[in-house]
Amino acid sequence: MAPRKKTDEKPAPKKKAPAAPASAASIDTGSPVDKPVLKKRASASAATTAVTSAASTSDDSADEKPIPRKRAAASTSDSVSEKPAAKKRAMGKPAATADDGAIDAAELILNYLRKVNRPYSAIEISANLHNKVTKAATAKILKDLHERNQLQGCAAGKQIVYHIHQDPDDAYTPEKLATLDTTISELRTDTATLTATAKALRSSLSSLNSTLSTADLIANVQALEAEKNEILYRLETLKAGKVKKVTRKERDEVEKEWKTATTASKRRVKIAVDMWKLIEDMVDGKEKREELREALGLDE
Numbered sequence: 001m002a003p004r005k006k007t008d009e010k011p012a013p014k015k016k017a018p019a020a021p022a023s024a025a026s027i028d029t030g031s032p033v034d035k036p037v038l039k040k041r042a043s044a045s046a047a048t049t050a051v052t053s054a055a056s057t058s059d060d061s062a063d064e065k066p067i068p069r070k071r072a073a074a075s076t077s078d079s080v081s082e083k084p085a086a087k088k089r090a091m092g093k094p095a096a097t098a099d100d101g102a103i104d105a106a107e108l109i110l111n112y113l114r115k116v117n118r119p120y121s122a123i124e125i126s127a128n129l130h131n132k133v134t135k136a137a138t139a140k141i142l143k144d145l146h147e148r149n150q151l152q153g154c155a156a157g158k159q160i161v162y163h164i165h166q167d168p169d170d171a172y173t174p175e176k177l178a179t180l181d182t183t184i185s186e187l188r189t190d191t192a193t194l195t196a197t198a199k200a201l202r203s204s205l206s207s208l209n210s211t212l213s214t215a216d217l218i219a220n221v222q223a224l225e226a227e228k229n230e231i232l233y234r235l236e237t238l239k240a241g242k243v244k245k246v247t248r249k250e251r252d253e254v255e256k257e258w259k260t261a262t263t264a265s266k267r268r269v270k271i272a273v274d275m276w277k278l279i280e281d282m283v284d285g286k287e288k289r290e291e292l293r294e295a296l297g298l299d300e
Contacts, residue, residue, distance in 0.1 A: 102137075102141065105133045105138075105141055106141050106145060108129065108132065108133065109129075109141055109142065109145070110164075112125065112129060113151070113164050116128075117163070117164060118163065119154075119156075119161040119162065119163040121156070121159040121160065121161050122138040122159075122160075122162075123138075123159070125138050125142070142162050145162075146162060150165075151163065152164070152166075272298055276293070276296075276298060
């Protein structure tokens with residue numbers, strides 16, 4: 001039995017463990033009767049520790065769960081508050097629809113037919129409006145207006161022509177038509193008279209523009225006055241005899257020099273003519289001759 005006691009004494013150093021396991025180990029004397037009691041105590045202590053740890057974790061989780069709920073509530077409230085603002089923005093700027101375009105096209109066609117007051121087909125109306133409204137859309141709009149009795153339409157061959165409703169009260173009597181013809185003839189006469197007057201005024205304006213202006217006339221008068229004063233001054237000087245007279249000898253010398261220069265000039269001209277005749281025979285082509293003559297300066 002001595003070896004068993006040695007093996008039972010080995011768990012003594014385990015006293016550093018927690019209180020419950022240490023007490024269970026110290027009670028263990030190796031008897032088989034006490035072992036179930038120790039196991040029950042150990043399971044009870046483990047259950048209490050598990051309960052306390054679960055409680056602590058549940059408290060922590062309970063403390064942490066409301067935070068994301070608040071955040072979710074805040075985000076949902078923000079999104080809910082943003083939806084009316086988005087709706088207000090959308091209501092502030094109404095988007096253009098196809099119905100608005102159709103109404104504008106219908107108004108355009110009605111205004112055009114009222115203006116011209118003539119029957120036209122859908123193709124002609126679309127062409128006269130410079131394709132602002134397509135042919136298919138024009139035909140559809142005219143059909144709708146005719147069904148709503150805003151236009152009158154009648155078949156003309158394979159097409160249907162439309163026009164504005166004609167009011168019988170707007171018809172003119174023969175007396176009114178005669179008065180209008182008289183007014184038209186008077187206006188034509190006045191127009192012809194005014195046209196002739198405008199033509200005469202334009203011609204007078206062009207003649208006035210071609211003459212000198214007042215400022216130019218004043219400048220020209222001042223220049224002529226200055227030239228006149230200079231000529232009178234020279235004339236008075238000549239009459240007073242203040243100008244130095246040319247002697248006979250000086251006059252003869254000047255005439256002699258002039259004759260010498262004239263003779264030399266004539267000789268040079270003759271030499272140039274003779275030389276050009278020789279050069280002209282050696283050069284082919286009229287353009288080359290003209291270029292060479294211009295380069296030599298013979299025409300100067």
